[in-house]
Amino acid sequence: xxxxxxxxxxxxxxxxxxxxxxxxxxxxxxxxxxxxxxxxxxxxxxxxxxxxxxxxxxxxxxxxxxxxxxxxxxxxxxxxxxxxxxxxxxxxxxxxxxxxxxxxxxxxxxxxxxxxxxxxxxxxxxxxxxxxxxxxxxxxxxxxxxxxxxxxxxxxxxxxxxxxxxxxxxx
Amino acid sequence: xxxxxxxxxxxxxxxxxxxxxxxxxxxxxxxxxxxxxxxxxxxxxxxxxxxxxxxxxxxxxxxxxxxxxxxxxxxxxxxxxxxxxxxxxxxxxxxxxxxxxxxxxxxxxxxxxxxxxxxxxxxxxxxxxxxxxxxxxxxxxxxxxxxxxxxxxxxxxxxxxxxxxxxxxxxxxxxxxxxxxxxxxxxxxxxxxxxxxxxxxxxxxxxxxxxxxxxxxxxxxxxxxxxxxxxxxxxxxxxxxxxxxxxxxxxxxxxxxxxxxxxxxxxxxxxxxxxxxxxxxxxxxxxxxxxxxxxxxxxxxxxxxxxxxxxxxxxxxxxxxxxxxxxxxxxxxxxxxxxxxxxxxxxxxxxxxxxxxxxxxxxxxxxxxxxxxxxxxxxxxxxxxxxxxxxxxxxxxxxxxxxxxxxxxxxxxxxxxxxxxxx
Ligand SMILES: Cc1cc2nc3c(=O)[nH]c(=O)nc-3n(C[C@H](O)[C@H](O)[C@H](O)COP(=O)(O)O)c2cc1C
Ligand code: SF4
Ligand code: FES
Numbered sequence: 001x002x003x004x005x006x007x008x009x010x011x012x013x014x015x016x017x018x019x020x021x022x023x024x025x026x027x028x029x030x031x032x033x034x035x036x037x038x039x040x041x042x043x044x045x046x047x048x049x050x051x052x053x054x055x056x057x058x059x060x061x062x063x064x065x066x067x068x069x070x071x072x073x074x075x076x077x078x079x080x081x082x083x084x085x086x087x088x089x090x091x092x093x094x095x096x097x098x099x100x101x102x103x104x105x106x107x108x109x110x111x112x113x114x115x116x117x118x119x120x121x122x123x124x125x126x127x128x129x130x131x132x133x134x135x136x137x138x139x140x141x142x143x144x145x146x147x148x149x150x151x152x153x154x155x156x157x158x159x160x161x162x163x164x165x166x167x168x169x170x171x
Numbered sequence: 172x173x174x175x176x177x178x179x180x181x182x183x184x185x186x187x188x189x190x191x192x193x194x195x196x197x198x199x200x201x202x203x204x205x206x207x208x209x210x211x212x213x214x215x216x217x218x219x220x221x222x223x224x225x226x227x228x229x230x231x232x233x234x235x236x237x238x239x240x241x242x243x244x245x246x247x248x249x250x251x252x253x254x255x256x257x258x259x260x261x262x263x264x265x266x267x268x269x270x271x272x273x274x275x276x277x278x279x280x281x282x283x284x285x286x287x288x289x290x291x292x293x294x295x296x297x298x299x300x301x302x303x304x305x306x307x308x309x310x311x312x313x314x315x316x317x318x319x320x321x322x323x324x325x326x327x328x329x330x331x332x333x334x335x336x337x338x339x340x341x342x343x344x345x346x347x348x349x350x351x352x353x354x355x356x357x358x359x360x361x362x363x364x365x366x367x368x369x370x371x372x373x374x375x376x377x378x379x380x381x382x383x384x385x386x387x388x389x390x391x392x393x394x395x396x397x398x399x400x401x402x403x404x405x406x407x408x409x410x411x412x413x414x415x416x417x418x419x420x421x422x423x424x425x426x427x428x429x430x431x432x433x434x435x436x437x438x439x440x441x442x443x444x445x446x447x448x449x450x451x452x453x454x455x456x457x458x459x460x461x462x463x464x465x466x467x468x469x470x471x472x473x474x475x476x477x478x479x480x481x482x483x484x485x486x487x488x489x490x491x492x493x494x495x496x497x498x499x500x501x502x503x504x505x506x507x508x509x510x511x512x513x514x515x516x517x518x519x520x521x522x523x524x525x526x527x528x529x530x531x532x533x534x535x536x537x538x539x540x541x542x543x544x545x546x547x548x549x550x551x552x553x554x555x556x557x558x559x560x561x562x563x564x565x566x567x568x569x570x571x572x573x574x575x576x577x578x579x580x581x582x583x584x585x586x587x588x589x590x591x592x593x594x
Contacts, residue, residue, distance in 0.1 A: 035355040042336065079339040097490055101418075133259065133341060133512065134508075
């Protein structure tokens with residue numbers, strides 16, 4: 001497969017009227033609409049996996065913000081993706097306890113298995129591998145998150161099972 | 172031994188719903204506070220209890236609350252639970268949020284009443300999906316029971332409670348940056364004074380407290396300040412959630428009397444070191460605290476004792492360095508985190524932390540010079556307390572400064588042998 005598969009054609013579509021209404025409603029729920037901007041970006045991301053320039057430009061006026069202002073917030077946060085990501089996002093903890101518990105070995109295993117380095121997406125568009133700060137699961141270090149599910153006590157076998165979809169989340 | 176904060180928490184079981192929480196005595200403190208006490212009574216009881224903040228800085232909670240100016244009719248004000256918890260090695264608040272969400276909600280109601288807040292927020296880091304889901308459900312149940320919203324229990328007190336799911340940024344845990352984040356801006360810290368209690372969210376009076384701090388409040392109101400004080404083993408009152416991670420037999424979190432010695436936590440609760448590993452040193456209170464050596468294990472884990480030992484109680488979550496991991500590598504990992512999470516607002520932190528990280532990386536790669544050790548030492552001062560806009564950079568210097576003292580021979584060996592002998 002080519003990298004063209006990674007870039008979702010859907011992100012060129014305008015946001016649905018329903019999503020626009022939802023974002024407006026999020027803004028109205030707050031003392032000032034801009035307070036809903038993270039929630040709005042998270043909603044866009046739920047639908048499209050990342051926040052494209054076009055979508056960012058659509059969201060900003062709904063919350064009374066300029067696109068540059070909203071982009072300033074969007075780029076500040078680790079979990080708002082301003083570039084395309086794969087169908088699944090794998091966040092591998094790179095903080096201190098996981099480091100002490102051999103997370104480097106697991107990262108090497110992932111590089112080998114997926115053929116990518118952190119920050120990249122597999123060529124088939126399946127998995128984006130990203131480093132993340134401590135997931136608060138240090139008592140089960142090393143830990144990772146795949147598609148919002150938390151996994152701990154990782155070793156190479158468990159990691160493979162998780163990617164293949166045959167392992168249980170937590171611990 | 173009493174464990175008020177975790178009494179309802181069962182491993183691998185769903186948290187109590189509203190009815191189960193009430194059967195266990197829940198929402199009684201709320202009734203008592205709202206129906207029988209004035210806000211000043213609640214603040215008074217909390218002050219008397221001596222409760223100190225569990226988020227890191229250890230400020231007296233009652234005293235902090237007393238800085239909120241008198242309530243003006245029609246003016247909004249805020250009580251905010253700080254559930255950002257992104258300090259590496261710290262995982263205690265997650266237990267409370269996931270394990271007993273109604274306790275968190277009751278804690279916010281009673282505390283908000285005490286400080287006269289019209290609105291409450293629980294600011295949760297975005298990665299805590301399970302906590303967010305459970306809190307959302309619990310808030311729905313509390314609303315249905317009439318514990319949130321207008322005129323709670325006919326007391327005349329009203330409170331709106333919101334959940335804010337953040338999107339991952341350590342600095343959002345700093346209380347003024349948290350307010351900026353809630354306003355939908357880049358989460359940079361703000362100047363103090365004015366303190367948030369006077370001018371916080373949207374310029375309105377706001378109190379920011381850690382999750383564990385707040386969860387103590389209903390129990391103090393239900394059982395009284397003297398009961399709370401009697402729970403501690405030293406000068407401080409109450410219990411504390413202690414955590415240990417690293418090469419111990421049973422890493423985890425335990426609620427114990429505040430002031431429990433580190434050795435007891437490590438050996439009795441965490442089961443001691445894994446076979447084949449020895450303890451070399453530990454960070455007693457999360458990534459931004461100074462190392463204590465293996466000879467300091469008898470330190471009582473309370474604010475004063477840990478400070479006397481040269482570190483901070485911090486979040487009470489210890490990270491253990493074993494004798495088979497490289498101290499320089501560990502510090503390099505920590506400084507990578509701090510450099511990455513600098514908000515970039517002030518130059519010493521924005522430019523200094525990447526320098527520190529690069530010098531440590533060079534040492535690890537065998538490219539370090541004697542001069543680097545001198546430079547690292549200089550940075551400890553240049554990024555230390557009072558040199559930067561917020562406490563992020565000084566926090567980053569705590570493990571470095573103490574690491575340079577405890578592991579001087581290791582740093583020198585890296586330079587001399589031109590490689591990391593642990594790899
Ligand atoms: C960089 C930085 C990150 C922080 N992160 C947190 C956090 O995640 N949770 C927290 O409760 N306090 C955190 N704090 C401390 C808060 O600024 C504040 O002191 C605390 O929330 C006050 O609550 P307490 O008085 O109940 O402890 C952080 C401080 C700094 C400087
Ligand atoms: S010390 Fe660091 S995190 Fe704090 S304001 Fe300065 S740059 Fe930002
Ligand atoms: S250090 Fe990896 S989960 Fe905490």
